[in-house]
Amino acid sequence: MIFQTATFYIEWEDSAVPWLKIFTNEPYKELSLAPKEILDDLFRALLLIEREMIAYYKPAKINIASFGNYLPRLHFHIMARFEEDSHFPESMWGRKQREGGLKLPDKAYFEKRLIGALKSAFQDEPSAPASPQK
Amino acid sequence: MIFQTATFYIEWEDSAVPWLKIFTNEPYKELSLAPKEILDDLFRALLLIEREMIAYYKPAKINIASFGNYLPRLHFHIMARFEEDSHFPESMWGRKQREGGLKLPDKAYFEKRLIGALKSAFQDEPSAPASPQK
Numbered sequence: 001m002i003f004q005t006a007t008f009y010i011e012w013e014d015s016a017v018p019w020l021k022i023f024t025n026e027p028y029k030e031l032s033l034a035p036k037e038i039l040d041d042l043f044r045a046l047l048l049i050e051r052e053m054i055a056y057y058k059p060a061k062i063n064i065a066s067f068g069n070y071l072p073r074l075h076f077h078i079m080a081r082f083e084e085d086s087h088f089p090e091s092m093w094g095r096k097q098r099e100g101g102l103k104l105p106d107k108a109y110f111e112k113r114l115i116g117a118l119k120s121a122f123q124d125e126p127s128a129p130a131s132p133q134k
Numbered sequence: 135m136i137f138q139t140a141t142f143y144i145e146w147e148d149s150a151v152p153w154l155k156i157f158t159n160e161p162y163k164e165l166s167l168a169p170k171e172i173l174d175d176l177f178r179a180l181l182l183i184e185r186e187m188i189a190y191y192k193p194a195k196i197n198i199a200s201f202g203n204y205l206p207r208l209h210f211h212i213m214a215r216f217e218e219d220s221h222f223p224e225s226m227w228g229r230k231q232r233e234g235g236l237k238l239p240d241k242a243y244f245e246k247r248l249i250g251a252l253k254s255a256f257q258d259e260p261s262a263p264a265s266p267q268k
Binding site for chain 2: 029030031032039043046047050051054060061062063064065066067068069070072081088089090091093094
């Protein structure tokens, strides 16, 4: 786990392509069963991760998926895809196309940038509503 | 195409499982490149389709994906999955598991219900802001 808020957490998938997963802290079977506030956070985090991946890795395409057929618990996959990766243009769940020969920039530095952006977006918000008289 | 608003349209994918696709009218390469108002509509439509599929088909799981590696144009796939479908528990892009033997309720009736729900959600909204004195 690389980041967590009150509503969701983010972790890496072990893969040659940059691949992150967002889980809600509270388990829900389906997207539409999660409360609106949690969905809003989830979509914001999804867009933020996508933007950071695009800025850093300059991928051919971002791929997003939410399946959960093995473990029916809401989560999103966000993957940066490259023409020379193992499966492109198939999905990462499709048929392998080649031995991947990706040369990508430093993952640790990406993670540091991403966590900084997530903190700005999710932790610099006003916290619990203060008394209006204060 | 079964439904269209000012920002997106919906069409069927030809498949044995209930499988719909949402495209933005205006093409964007990536999700995060679409304007916020369009994303809001897209997410609302995604959730509405998911809820309607769950209510009507009672699937084992809803699957959602946005790839676009062949044609880099933002769109979402929403699929209702069943334990006896051709690929379950693999994704529909994964390895086929069996000959599918799905017995599903009437698709035309689902489409009618769905269009009704979409119209309520997207076409009964107040149109252009009226003069506040009216």
